[in-house]
Amino acid sequence: MTDRPLTKNIDLARGALNLTDYEAAGGYAGARAIANGLEPSDVLERVKNSGLKGRGGAGFPTGLKWSFVPKSDDATIQRYLVVNADEMEPGTFKDRMLMEGDPHLLIEGMIIAAYTIQASRAFIFLRGEYFDAERSLAKAIAEARESGHLGRDIFGTGFDFDIVLHTSAGRYICGEETALLNALEGKRANPRAKPPFPQVSGLWGKPTIVNNVETLCNLPGILAHGVEWYQSLGSGGDFGTKLFGVSGRVKNPGCWELPFGVSIREVIEGYGGGMQEGFTLKAFLPGGGSTDFLTPAHLDTPLTYAAIGELGSRLATGTMILLDDKTCPIGMIGNLMKFFAHESCGFCTPCRDGLPWVDTIFRDLETGKGSFKDIDILKDHVEYLGPGRTFCALAPGATAPLGSGLTLFAEEFAAHVSGAKCPYH
Amino acid sequence: MQQHVIASSSPNPRPRARDLSAEEIAEIEHELTLYPTKQAVGLEALKIVQRHQGWVSDESMLAIADYLSVPVSELEGVATFFNLIYRRPVGEKVILFCDSVSCWIMGCDKVKAQLSAHLGIDYGETTADGEYTLIPVPCLGDCDKAPVMMVGEAMHRHLCVDTIASVLPLKNVRGDK
Numbered sequence: 001m002t003d004r005p006l007t008k009n010i011d012l013a014r015g016a017l018n019l020t021d022y023e024a025a026g027g028y029a030g031a032r033a034i035a036n037g038l039e040p041s042d043v044l045e046r047v048k049n050s051g052l053k054g055r056g057g058a059g060f061p062t063g064l065k066w067s068f069v070p071k072s073d074d075a076t077i078q079r080y081l082v083v084n085a086d087e088m089e090p091g092t093f094k095d096r097m098l099m100e101g102d103p104h105l106l107i108e109g110m111i112i113a114a115y116t117i118q119a120s121r122a123f124i125f126l127r128g129e130y131f132d133a134e135r136s137l138a139k140a141i142a143e144a145r146e147s148g149h150l151g152r153d154i155f156g157t158g159f160d161f162d163i164v165l166h167t168s169a170g171r172y173i174c175g176e177e178t179a180l181l182n183a184l185e186g187k188r189a190n191p192r193a194k195p196p197f198p199q200v201s202g203l204w205g206k207p208t209i210v211n212n213v214e215t216l217c218n219l220p221g222i223l224a225h226g227v228e229w230y231q232s233l234g235s236g237g238d239f240g241t242k243l244f245g246v247s248g249r250v251k252n253p254g255c256w257e258l259p260f261g262v263s264i265r266e267v268i269e270g271y272g273g274g275m276q277e278g279f280t281l282k283a284f285l286p287g288g289g290s291t292d293f294l295t296p297a298h299l300d301t302p303l304t305y306a307a308i309g310e311l312g313s314r315l316a317t318g319t320m321i322l323l324d325d326k327t328c329p330i331g332m333i334g335n336l337m338k339f340f341a342h343e344s345c346g347f348c349t350p351c352r353d354g355l356p357w358v359d360t361i362f363r364d365l366e367t368g369k370g371s372f373k374d375i376d377i378l379k380d381h382v383e384y385l386g387p388g389r390t391f392c393a394l395a396p397g398a399t400a401p402l403g404s405g406l407t408l409f410a411e412e413f414a415a416h417v418s419g420a421k422c423p424y425h
Numbered sequence: 426m427q428q429h430v431i432a433s434s435s436p437n438p439r440p441r442a443r444d445l446s447a448e449e450i451a452e453i454e455h456e457l458t459l460y461p462t463k464q465a466v467g468l469e470a471l472k473i474v475q476r477h478q479g480w481v482s483d484e485s486m487l488a489i490a491d492y493l494s495v496p497v498s499e500l501e502g503v504a505t506f507f508n509l510i511y512r513r514p515v516g517e518k519v520i521l522f523c524d525s526v527s528c529w530i531m532g533c534d535k536v537k538a539q540l541s542a543h544l545g546i547d548y549g550e551t552t553a554d555g556e557y558t559l560i561p562v563p564c565l566g567d568c569d570k571a572p573v574m575m576v577g578e579a580m581h582r583h584l585c586v587d588t589i590a591s592v593l594p595l596k597n598v599r600g601d602k
Contacts, residue, residue: 090526090564128472128509129521129565131578164459169468170508172563186460186467187499188506204461247527247568254569289526289564319568327530335529339563345506 001229005221006214006241007257010101016136019143022104028149030223031111035155043116043223050222050230051239056084056175056212057288057316059305068199069117069207080208081114081122083216084180088127088172090289090339091321094243094255095213099126099133102217103140109216111154111161112223117209120160125180128169137165172343176392177210179345190347191392214243235261236304244303246272248322249279255319258303265299268320279324283408287316289336290397292404293323313404328424329409330416333401334362340398351395354385358402365413368420375413379406442487449477453492463493467503471510480511508562515558516551520593521575525564533572536584543590557593 002008009017009025017025034043048063069079083106087095099106110122126134141163144150152160171189173179178192181203202208218240222230231239238260244267245255251273258267264286268274275281283293292313294301301307308315323332341355358381364370382403385395406413415423445453456469470489475481481504490497504510511519522540524533544552544559551558557576567573570582581592
């Protein structure tokens with residue numbers, strides 16, 4: 001049994017396995033386990049027991065999320081599975097690898113999830129710029145349809161299931177699951193009020209589960225090899241493996257499947273090869289652009305949701321962005337603020353008006369036009385845009401690097417004002 | 426069929442819906458088989474027309490709204506919401522230049538300056554030969570190979586100042602007759 005269930009088939013130089021080769025490598029065994037008599041309630045129980053948590057960023061237990069779909073034997077009630085493949089978190093490049101590298105793994109995971117919630121139709125909401133993933137998925141879906149793995153009575157279970165591949169047109173807010181549902185319905189992608197939650201009233205008002213690509217790719221292994229095997233893969237209270245990535249000035253930037261509990265140091269210095277010659281690590285965002293900065297003092301922390309949470313940050317997407325000593329921290333945060341300001345959907349005032357204000361202040365600081373009053377205004381915005389003040393999590397996400405950066409780089413902020421220029425230029 | 430008319434500052438003050446081509450209609454009809462409502466096909470229809478026409482003109486916008494029986498104001502709301510629907514003409518190929526955090530750390534600003542000098546255009550502009558339009562794009566999700574950009578449907582990775590000009594051949598740009 002493998003210890004890399006997500007990436008064992010992936011060789012980007014070779015290209016993705018076709019259906020025949022995927023099955024020869026043990027693929028669709030999870031789906032066949034269903035055909036051998038697992039009821040939807042059995043699968044739900046296994047996924048709950050596995051401890052699988054959502055890999056899109058929030059880390060919500062997958063089995064628990066599924067269990068909120070109202071139970072009913074009425075097969076005429078349409079339910080939907082939606083795959084969130086709108087990867088757009090700054091510094092995040094993990095779902096791309098899974099979709100380009102092993103599309104049948106995602107399809108198999110979708111079959112398992114859809115069977116559990118009895119959703120006869122699924123939509124893959126794919127980022128519009130991911131043309132290579134689109135080609136890879138379209139080919140795999142066609143192969144699966146051709147072989148009867150998708151369509152009517154799949155695997156002899158009496159269950160009908162098919163997939164629609166929807167490509168979006170670039171908007172970060174679509175990663176928010178209710179905004180994604182509005183986009184799929186052909187509307188502007190503003191988030192919806194919750195409740196009702198999508199599990200009860202989602203796509204076109206029907207019960208809907210939205211899962212991230214990497215989350216779904218965990219399912220075939222859990223069904224094929226069992227809960228005990230899955231739990232043996234992780235440590236520190238999280239189970240299975242996770243894609244961890246490093247970008248920035250390391251010798252070997254990349255993305256690797258590793259067990260939960262591996263230390264940050266092992267990822268950055270081991271797999272990432274350490275910093276490039278002439279650069280030292282100053283700080284890093286542990287899981288994409290919406291996480292709080294950590295520092296080299298935290299390098300020996302194990303990568304688990306709890307351990308990173310205890311440091312006041314979040315594991316989130318698991319893809320780390322490294323800040324080196326030659327790069328301006330204010331410039332880096334300003335770059336993130338420009339992103340969040342641009343990607344605000346504009347629905348609620350704190351986000352629509354607050355983020356551009358923050359963005360403008362960072363531009364002023366960079367060009368030597370900033371004042372100490374501006375820094376106070378930035379501090380105020382950490383509160384104004386924080387959790388509970390906005391309609392969705394976009395602006396609170398922006399306050400993570402902003403708030404932690406204001407504390408951690410207080411001297412650099414002050415130097416931009418007192419020196420009336422960026423000291424890194 | 427009702428013809429929507431919208432205000433516009435273009436030379437034609439009252440644009441009218443153009444006729445969708447047979448290919449456009451066939452592709453939109455296929456999408457309609459995949460979704461339970463016509464409205465849901467709005468973005469797909471915009472992308473289909475853009476693929477055939479290069480961009481979405483007022484005349485195309487009106488045609489799609491009529492075809493799907495959705496208010497043109499709602500369709501315009503969707504079109505302008507998304508980064509990759511072009512409501513102005515663009516070049517043969519659109520350059521989506523990633524300016525997000527990992528690419529920024531790896532020096533994309535200098536590469537962009539070199540690219541702009543090479544093509545003679547800044548963000549939002551099109552080269553004189555109509556070949557390229559340059560647009561910034563949020564994180565392209567290829568951060569271990571930063572800086573990156575996308576030209577048409579092709580990714581270009583590990584960009585650097587010295588080689589960026591050789592990635593994009595020029596035809597008749599900037600007096601290069």
